[in-house]
Structures are given as structure tokens and as C-alpha cells.
Amino acid sequence: MKKTSPKPIIEIRDLGKTFRPKSGEVKALDGINLNINQGDIYGIIGMSGAGKSTLVRCINLLEKPTSGSVFIDGQDISQLTEKELRTVRYSVGMIFQQFNLLMQRSSEKNILFPLEIAGVDKETAKKRTAELLELVGLPDKAKAYPAQLSGGQKQRIAIARALANNPKILLCDEATSALDPSTTNSILKLLKEINQKLGITIVIITHEMSVVEQICSHVAIIDKSKIAEDGEVEEIFKNPQTEIAKKMIFSENDQGQVAMGKNRYRIVFDEKSSSESVIAEMILETKCRVNILHADMKNIDGITFGQMVIQLPEDELSASRAIHYLKSHQITVEEVGRHVG
Numbered sequence: 001m002k003k004t005s006p007k008p009i010i011e012i013r014d015l016g017k018t019f020r021p022k023s024g025e026v027k028a029l030d031g032i033n034l035n036i037n038q039g040d041i042y043g044i045i046g047m048s049g050a051g052k053s054t055l056v057r058c059i060n061l062l063e064k065p066t067s068g069s070v071f072i073d074g075q076d077i078s079q080l081t082e083k084e085l086r087t088v089r090y091s092v093g094m095i096f097q098q099f100n101l102l103m104q105r106s107s108e109k110n111i112l113f114p115l116e117i118a119g120v121d122k123e124t125a126k127k128r129t130a131e132l133l134e135l136v137g138l139p140d141k142a143k144a145y146p147a148q149l150s151g152g153q154k155q156r157i158a159i160a161r162a163l164a165n166n167p168k169i170l171l172c173d174e175a176t177s178a179l180d181p182s183t184t185n186s187i188l189k190l191l192k193e194i195n196q197k198l199g200i201t202i203v204i205i206t207h208e209m210s211v212v213e214q215i216c217s218h219v220a221i222i223d224k225s226k227i228a229e230d231g232e233v234e235e236i237f238k239n240p241q242t243e244i245a246k247k248m249i250f251s252e253n254d255q256g257q258v259a260m261g262k263n264r265y266r267i268v269f270d271e272k273s274s275s276e277s278v279i280a281e282m283i284l285e286t287k288c289r290v291n292i293l294h295a296d297m298k299n300i301d302g303i304t305f306g307q308m309v310i311q312l313p314e315d316e317l318s319a320s321r322a323i324h325y326l327k328s329h330q331i332t333v334e335e336v337g338r339h340v341g
């Protein structure tokens with residue numbers, strides 16, 4: 001039977017955005033093409049100034065592209081009237097780094113706010129608010145004001161508010177950047193649950209690869225206004241092609257530890273192969289001396305990967321024997337010496 005290809009809910013075609021402030025022209029986005037499918041958790045990652053916020057503002061209709069198009073659920077949003085745009089806006093919810101809750105309103109009233117604007121009757125809106133408080137795990141905080149909530153709780157209320165009008169897409173702009181690591185984990189877990197329970201497509205804008213690794217199915221790496229690389233997170237992690245992807249996969253700490261010396265290789269293991277035994281057997285079989293410079297584990301969308309940076313001897317023959325051994329055991333091997341540090 002023919003496999004049906006997944007349906008893109010967001011299609012970005014040749015998108016360009018140029019700002020023209022008095023100080024000169026800034027090309028914030030240049031020739032962006034991206035397909036985000038229904039049900040994806042799609043990470044958009046890049047360094048500061050790469051163009052992430054501009055891209056998200058083009059998707060949520062706050063910024064008008066200079067060229068190209070954005071299709072949401074098959075509709076070219078640049079061709080819509082104001083009235084049609086309002087309807088499409090309901091299908092895109094958004095959460096932010098600073099939560100953006102209304103400080104004078106209780107949690108419950110914050111969630112009610114978009115329902116009031118949409119003209120939902122009071123009884124239905126109240127019922128929906130109670131369901132959403134339950135969904136984000138805070139039914140007991142209905143009457144609390146934002147000032148009485150922790151950062152993680154504020155973000156949970158913001159998520160409930162963003163979901164009030166049943167959007168098809170949830171955009172998260174650096175939504176965990178103001179949170180500590182354990183709160184970040186709990187918010188990412190909640191987003192994953194929402195994606196699975198409601199089938200909602202989630203787009204996550206972040207500068208942290210760890211966020212992408214934890215919950216995203218796909219990622220696009222933006223560098224200097226263009227997409228450097230995009231695809232499934234697992235594939236990009238195992239086989240990054242561009243300098244920027246390699247840089248983002250190694251955290252700053254890792255780079256410090258592996259910056260010294262020549263002949264360094266990054267190797268990636270999956271759950272099926274144990275790093276220790278493969279390395280031990282490789283040393284026994286090839287008689288090649290290996291220096292382990294760095295090793296850690298990463299959990300990518302629920303699958304554990306080990307990565308190591310090893311240093312091989314300068315003697316080319318032994319080094320190539322070792323590389324051949326690793327590759328023949330289906331282990332990803334790439335030289336990092338020129339790229340890292």
C-alpha cells in the first residue's frame with residue numbers, strides 16, 4: 001500500500017525579511033524553506049541574531065515578509081484579509097520567555113481572557129478554563145495571581161492560556177530560557193504530553209541544543225539568516241554536516257575539554273552498542289592507542305546516545321585502522337579537530 005506522506009501544517013517558501021532602519025539594511029531572513037508537519041515538535045535553533053524571532057514573528061503573522069510566503073494549514077497568510085487573519089490567528093497559540101501574564105488577573109482570569117475576546121459564552125469558557133487548569137496540573141491555583149506563582153507555574157498558566165481557543169499550532173519562543181534546569185524539564189515534559197494528547201504541532205524557538213534533544217522530533221538550524229541544516233533530530237545529531245550544527249551539538253563545556261591536540265574524532269553510539277566494549281575491543285584488535293578526551297550521554301527524544309571524543313595516534317596507518325574498525329561496527333565517526341574549539 002502506498003505510504004501517505006505527512007501533511008505540512010506550516011509551509012515556508014523562499015521567505016525573506018529585510019529591515020530598513022536608518023542605520024542601513026538588515027537581512028534578517030534569506031531564502032528560508034521549511035515544512036513543518038502536523039504533530040511534529042519542531043525546534044528552530046540558532047545563535048543570537050541568527051533570525052529566529054523574525055521567523056517566528058512571520059509565522060505568527062506579526063511581521064510581514066519582504067518576499068516569499070507562509071502557508072498555515074494550506075492558506076497563504078499574506079493573501080488573507082484582516083478578518084480571515086483573525087480566524088487563522090486562533091489556530092496559532094504562543095508562549096514566551098517572560099510568560100506575559102496579566103498581573104492584575106488571577107490564573108483563571110488569565111486563561112479566560114482569550115475566550116472572552118473570542119466571544120465564548122461564560123459557562124463554556126469557565127468549563128474550558130477548569131479543564132485547562134487540570135491539563136497543566138494547577139487546578140488549585142485558579143484564584144492565585146501571577147505574583148504568587150513560581151516561574152514554572154507561570155509558564156504552565158501561560159500554556160493553558162495559549163491553548164484556550166484550541167489552536168493547531170503552539171509556538172514557544174525561548175519558553176524555558178528563564179527557568180532552572182529541573183523546571184525546564186517539567187515544562188518540556190508537559191509540552192510533550194500536550195503534543196501527544198492533543199496532537200498539536202509545537203514549534204520551539206531556542207538557543208539551547210539540550211532543549212531540542214529532549215523533546216523535538218525535527219530541527220532547523222538557522223545561521224546568519226539562512227537555514228544551515230534541517231531534518232530529524234537524531235540524524236542531525238549523529239551526522240551534523242555544517243560547522244554551525246557541529247558547534248551547537250557540542251556544548252561550550254565540551255568544546256573546552258576537547259580543544260587541545262590533533263587527530264580528534266567524535267564517535268556516536270546508540271542504545272544497541274556499548275561504548276566501553278567497542279573501544280576496548282577496537283584497542284585489542286587494532287593495537288591502536290586511544291586517548292578518551294570527553295564522553296557523555298544524550299537523550300534524544302527518548303533514545304539514549306553516547307558520544308565520545310577520542311584522540312587517535314598521529315601514525316596514519318593505526319589511526320585509519322581504528323576508524324575503519326569503528327565504521328565497520330556501524331558507529332558514526334567524524335573528525336572534530338578542525339571544527340571544535
Ligand SMILES: Nc1ncnc2c1ncn2[C@@H]1O[C@H](COP(=O)(O)OP(=O)(O)OP(=O)(O)O)[C@@H](O)[C@H]1O
Nearest residue numbers: 019021026028046047048049050051052053054055
Ligand atoms: N525591527 C527590526 N529592525 C531592524 N533590525 C531588526 C529588527 N528586528 C530584528 N532585526 C535584526 O535582524 C536580525 C535577526 O534578529 P532576530 O531577533 O530575528 O534574531 P534572533 O535569532 O531571534 O536573536 P536572539 O536570540 O538574540 O533573540 C538581527 O541582526 C537584528 O538586529
